[in-house]
Amino acid sequence: MKSPHSQFDRRSALKALGLGSAAGALGAFGNQAHANSHESEPHPKVGGMDPVKITKVRSILTAPYGINLVIVKVETDQPGLYGLGCATFTQRAHTVVSAIDEYLDPFFKGKRVNTIEDNWQMAYQSSYWRNGPVLNNALSGVDQALWDIKGKMAGMPVYELLGGKCRFAVDAYGHASGNTPEEVLERVQWFKDKGYRNIRIQLGGYGSTHLSDNPPYKKAGFGDPDDRTMTPQIYKRGTIEIFKKARERFGDDVELLHDMHERLQPMEAIDMIRKVEEYRPFFIEDPFSPENIGWFKRLREQTNVPIAMGELFNSPHEFLIPMSERLYDYIRIHISQIGGITPAMKVARLGEWFNVRTAWHGPGDTSPVGHAANCHIDLAVWNFGVQEMGLFKDAAYEVFPGMPTMKEGFIYVNEVPGLGIDIDEKLAAKYPPVVYNYNWTQLRGIDGTPTRP
Numbered sequence: 001m002k003s004p005h006s007q008f009d010r011r012s013a014l015k016a017l018g019l020g021s022a023a024g025a026l027g028a029f030g031n032q033a034h035a036n037s038h039e040s041e042p043h044p045k046v047g048g049m050d051p052v053k054i055t056k057v058r059s060i061l062t063a064p065y066g067i068n069l070v071i072v073k074v075e076t077d078q079p080g081l082y083g084l085g086c087a088t089f090t091q092r093a094h095t096v097v098s099a100i101d102e103y104l105d106p107f108f109k110g111k112r113v114n115t116i117e118d119n120w121q122m123a124y125q126s127s128y129w130r131n132g133p134v135l136n137n138a139l140s141g142v143d144q145a146l147w148d149i150k151g152k153m154a155g156m157p158v159y160e161l162l163g164g165k166c167r168f169a170v171d172a173y174g175h176a177s178g179n180t181p182e183e184v185l186e187r188v189q190w191f192k193d194k195g196y197r198n199i200r201i202q203l204g205g206y207g208s209t210h211l212s213d214n215p216p217y218k219k220a221g222f223g224d225p226d227d228r229t230m231t232p233q234i235y236k237r238g239t240i241e242i243f244k245k246a247r248e249r250f251g252d253d254v255e256l257l258h259d260m261h262e263r264l265q266p267m268e269a270i271d272m273i274r275k276v277e278e279y280r281p282f283f284i285e286d287p288f289s290p291e292n293i294g295w296f297k298r299l300r301e302q303t304n305v306p307i308a309m310g311e312l313f314n315s316p317h318e319f320l321i322p323m324s325e326r327l328y329d330y331i332r333i334h335i336s337q338i339g340g341i342t343p344a345m346k347v348a349r350l351g352e353w354f355n356v357r358t359a360w361h362g363p364g365d366t367s368p369v370g371h372a373a374n375c376h377i378d379l380a381v382w383n384f385g386v387q388e389m390g391l392f393k394d395a396a397y398e399v400f401p402g403m404p405t406m407k408e409g410f411i412y413v414n415e416v417p418g419l420g421i422d423i424d425e426k427l428a429a430k431y432p433p434v435v436y437n438y439n440w441t442q443l444r445g446i447d448g449t450p451t452r453p
């Protein structure tokens with residue numbers, strides 16, 4: 001058996017002989033057969049790191065604040081060394097659990113923890129058919145956990161591995177929603193009082209559906225009693241009204257954001273965005289669905305309002321063409337949906353080339369682990385824009401010690417090696433998964449036509 005230290009021995013021997021790099025050059029361009037006889041031996045250390053191996057990949061399903069969260073724990077052959085990642089696709093949580101426990105655990109067992117890119121690529125293609133939300137989320141859980149492990153091994157927070165801080169903290173936006181314009185404005189005031197500079201305004205959540213009572217299809221007995229109804233003109237009028245009233249009350253000293261959730265037909269969407277332009281939105285999100293990407297060019301010709309897009313994209317590749325054509329200004333990525341830190345960093349860096357900034361998805365169904373991953377990227381990429389941040393109940397902070405914290409509208413990560421977040425598994429087990437509520441996605445027009453959320 002060959003010595004595992006043969007490369008080191010060779011270098012030391014050359015140095016001792018004073019041959020160093022000259023001998024190396026001879027090896028490369030001179031006597032190949034001679035050089036290969038010394039340099040083709042396998043070495044247990046790849047890239048200078050100890051060959052720590054994955055021993056287990058397992059899912060943890062918990063709902064500490066009523067939303068099913070899927071967390072991946074990657075265990076290693078080093079005592080006490082493990083990593084955590086977010087794999088939360090809450091609408092199909094159990095399916096992701098199956099992908100993790102039945103496919104990724106056997107796939108990753110015995111693989112090295114340090115070859116993150118190689119691991120990602122091999123797992124990504126391992127199903128042959130790829131780019132779906134279930135498999136991307138499962139893979140994200142492992143990917144984030146491997147970054148967490150690498151940070152712990154290096155003794156550095158993950159943002160250091162990604163290039164180091166470009167900013168002292170992460171500027172966030174909060175969600176101000178209410179069933180009347182007055183309620184929305186009171187909520188904006190609440191966030192302003194907390195120190196937020198960026199606030200998203202929504203009348204009745206998405207699409208003002210609470211204002212569309214007793215539609216004709218329900219009177220006719222069509223659909224299900226719990227279905228919700230979207231009336232485009234009610235939503236459009238209400239949204240213009242809250243922008244107008246928010247600017248009248250708060251002046252120009254606050255950034256106002258809005259998520260259209262792709263709920264209007266293209267020309268109606270363009271018309272609404274043109275009408276809120278005078279109130280200077282920070283961005284308008286998802287004016288069209290990914291299926292309607294062709295309408296963005298028409299929108300750009302009509303208005304200068306910044307646009308955010310991408311939350312519903314499955315593949316990192318979907319960002320490229322509309323980005324290169326300057327069709328949007330902010331990259332929306334649900335970090336687990338796209339496959340983890342590895343692909344999210346690639347899209348973020350791509351954005352730098354086109355002067356497009358990041359605005360990662362960060363509601364309650366991004367787990368606290370996912371929020372930590374978001375923030376480590378936010379700290380490190382130059383073209384950071386803003387970070388969406390939900391408000392979390394105490395249970396989230398108890399189940400996930402070290403979760404990022406808020407102060408005056410800025411998010412701070414836990415300054416320890418890795419992602420800085422842990423999970424109390426005993427406590428997590430006290431919050432078993434809940435039955436998924438389909439109501440959120442069950443949306444119809446007034447004649448009962450299914451409408452996308």
Ligand code: MG
Nearest residue numbers: 259285286311
């Ligand atoms: Mg959105």
